[in-house]
Amino acid sequence: MQTDALLDRFLADLAPLAPVAVWAHGSLAGGDYQEGRSDLDLIAVLPSVTPRTVWRLAKLHARLRAEPLSAQLHCTYLTPSADLDRRHLTWAHEELFRRPVSPVTRRELHSFGRVLHGKPPADLLAPVPDRELTDYVIRDQRDFWRPALDNAALWHRDVWVDLGLLTFARATVTVREGRLISKREALDLLPRLGAPEEVVADVRGRRYGTPGPAVENRAELTRGYLGPAIDELVAAY
Structure with missing residues (x-):
């Protein structure tokens, strides 16, 4: 399955940054995923996000462009103490920019988030009233x-x-x-x-x-x- 191959490659390339956790949300976690049509919505929690981290993530995603389905891979990068109302580094639509983590995404993570690596969402994210x-x-x-x-x-x-x-x-x-x-x-x-x-x-x-x-x-x-x-x-x- 191309999705699994892409996720394996992404996790392997992310490993040198020592992620605390990597989670899937959206269709991939909720059981409604359609390969080639659905986005791959991810959250990665890193120990820190410094200017050098940003450069390394840009290189990582550039390498992934050769992989099938890479255009569908979207990932927001947090730190364990992140203020979720702020804008966070995100790779989506084949570019890096910043956006907040919405209450919908946070509720998805708590309700049915799929742990790809590390700690579960409940250990790092406050619940959404x-x-x-x-x-x-x-x-x-x-x-x-x-x-x-x-x-x-x-x-x-x-x-x-x-x-x-x-x-x-x-x-x-x-x-x-x-x-x-x-x-x-x-x-x-x-x-x-x-x-x-x-x-x-x-x-x-x-x-x-x-x-x-x-x-x-x-x-x-x-x-x-x-x-x-x-x-x-x-x-x-």
Whole structure:
């Protein structure tokens, strides 16, 4: 399996930096992983992240580019005493930048995180209270996804249609029930939430089956649905 080979290579190359722990979250940990389609979402805890560490990690990821699926490998680098609200060094989309570790990621790690090396998440990360998790997903819908609907050009890309719909369905369950669901569960839920069934089928085909012809007016259907749906979710909170 190419995924296992890539993870083995990554862990071997990371070993000289003496990681305290390496964890998988997202689809890889939650049982909904689709090789070649899903991202490989990782967190690595290192003893320290210095300028030299950054240079070594850049070289490490450059070497991994020759491996199949390397473009899907995303990893955020923490230290044991890290303030998780700050932005942390992250490799994703084949570049290094900084971003925070969201409450959703932290809840995933506590609920079903997969330990690839070292200590488990519960030993190093504080748990995420339900209110913090719910506040985060509401802010994400209100402050990121709702304004993004005004940029019509974005919604002609698969990634925006897919993530926009899936993230909304997952946020709805988190707000209403205080739990996380998989992308597959989100797809099953979307028609019951009133999402356009032809667009949901399009997303399902690209993630789990054979992609078909693009749905006519897919961008407009998605934006027309998500705008009022997000407004209703936020207003009810």
